[in-house]
Amino acid sequence: MSPRRVAAVARRIAEGFRRDRRSLGLLLVAPLAVVALLGWVLRDQQQASVEILVVNDAGPVGDRIVAALKDASNQANDGTGIGTADSRDAAVAALRNGQADLALILPSTLLTDVAAGQSPVITVISEGTNPAAESGAFASLQGLLRTLAGSLAPPGATAPVVPTIQRETVYLSPDADQLDVLAPVFLGLFAYFFVFVLTGISFLRERVGGTLERLLATPVTRGEIVLGYSIGFSIFATLQVLILTLYVLGRVDVPAIGPIGAFTLGLGVVTAGSPILAFAVALLLAVGAVNLGIFLSTFARTELQIVQFIPIVIVPQILLGGVFWSIDRLPTVLQAIAHVLPVTYAVDALREVMLKGSDLATTAVQTDLLVLAGIAVVFVLLAAFTIKREVA
């Protein structure tokens, strides 16, 4: 192993990048743009107003409920509107043409059920094509209903006292949003995927352009090539992770200047653990990606075919790696697959460190790092094997 030759290979990668502005942009600017966009979408979402139509078949008690709902929504002032409809059919028609989000049917048996000590059934109808939005609307309805438990009490009885629920969390804060949980994971994911695609293309060019042939006609060894590639791309992966970390953790409020309104730069995500450890996880994942790229480039003849690996190699990892859904909730077969994907361990390690504040003394972090290192070694061996195959 000659350090001179390893350094030469790494430097060649860096020099190529310096002149290839588009790849540099893909590596450094694109992830930032995606994370910024994601932050914007998740943080500054419009407060959706929820229109609830009440169909009152219950008579005077129903009128009291409608009035109480209106009071409660005025007090909450969260954009929830309460209206009434004459019949179930009218309410459904309003749901169909988008004038209402939920219809609440108060049954004619409401009062008699309550008097008999039975729980009355209130039907809620929603449009049904957008489950996520509807569950949000449903949550605001439930919030309103909790406050008016008193108006359902039989006439003459004292209204029951409803306790207020105060939420606390072990990690983060109850106000934490989706972004707080996703941002740490994206630190590692972008480096992984961009580095994979770029190494794949870079190594493919070596083969197709004949430079690999020229390389193999020199004393350079496979180990030196693989190490040089890993170092060369790690430099850029490091830069990328650094920029992303700054953006995710930092927060700068920019005041309004002239026609441009005030805005915020950075997501201001609070990390509980060491950013350096998180950084090490992302880098370990990227080294694996370099060698996976070299290995898979053998199975491609054109750059387009490298891109075609994305749905095969990358998308399943995003779906199964625990980025959006917890792995414990996956079907058994998919769980087994998830446990061989490097992304799974990186996602877990990043969340352990950044959300829970775990450090190197934590067993979970140790396991994750060990497995990630093991997977990187496997990819390095596969990459070295790939280069050996060139000398057929």
Added chain:
Amino acid sequence: MSAASSSVNPTRGGAAVEAIDLRKAFGPIRAVDGIDLAFEPGRIYGFLGPNGSGKTTLIRLLAGLARPTSGEARILGTRMPDRPILGKVGYMPQSEALYPDLSVGENIGFFATLQGARGEAAIDRALDLVELGERKGTPVLELSGGMRRRLSLAITLVHEPPVVFLDEPTVGVDPALRVQFWSHFRQLADAGTTILVASHVMDEADRCDELVFIRSGRVLARGTGDELRAKAATDNLETAFLQFAGLDDQGRPLASDGQAAAGTVAE
């Protein structure tokens, strides 16, 4: 042109490059089919044959870029493939084999380091030789085809290797430059470098000290250009080649058994 010692050295004692019953098969195709040759230091050898005759595979086997199915290739007495000995080998592939994003200087600097050349002086000398000294900072992307070919040659020679393989070095090179290339090859050979050139351009053949006619992975004939012409009773190497290949001057198989003509004329 030296025609003094006329034949490939049969004793193999001081051979720079040797092929010993060298064979390479790709599935059912026998690209190199039992070649025995030895090449002395300080001479230029030309491999001549049509496209697909096995020239490139033979060169790749000799240079250790491919593993033979059977037989042996040796460079300076070392059995190939062998990585350390490659520091003494210059190899110019048929394809461009340059990094288009990198500058001329970065390209040659990179390969010079891998090939074991030290110092900027060697790089400047190699670039001046192919008249690219002024272009050191130019990205390869902006070079013409001929300039790229010249850079490729400079990279091949930058570490002053004693053994040089050139696979079709003058394809796409204009005639004036081609003359320069060959005069430089001659200088190197006079200084003791062994040069093996694959070509399908017959008019370059006379610049070689010795020729090896190759077809279907076999040696049809070998010797100096004059010897091969005399043997085939023609003053045209192309006709001689066709005759050794058992083809008439239209490239059609002769009625008689062409194999009879094949063999070593230099004996």
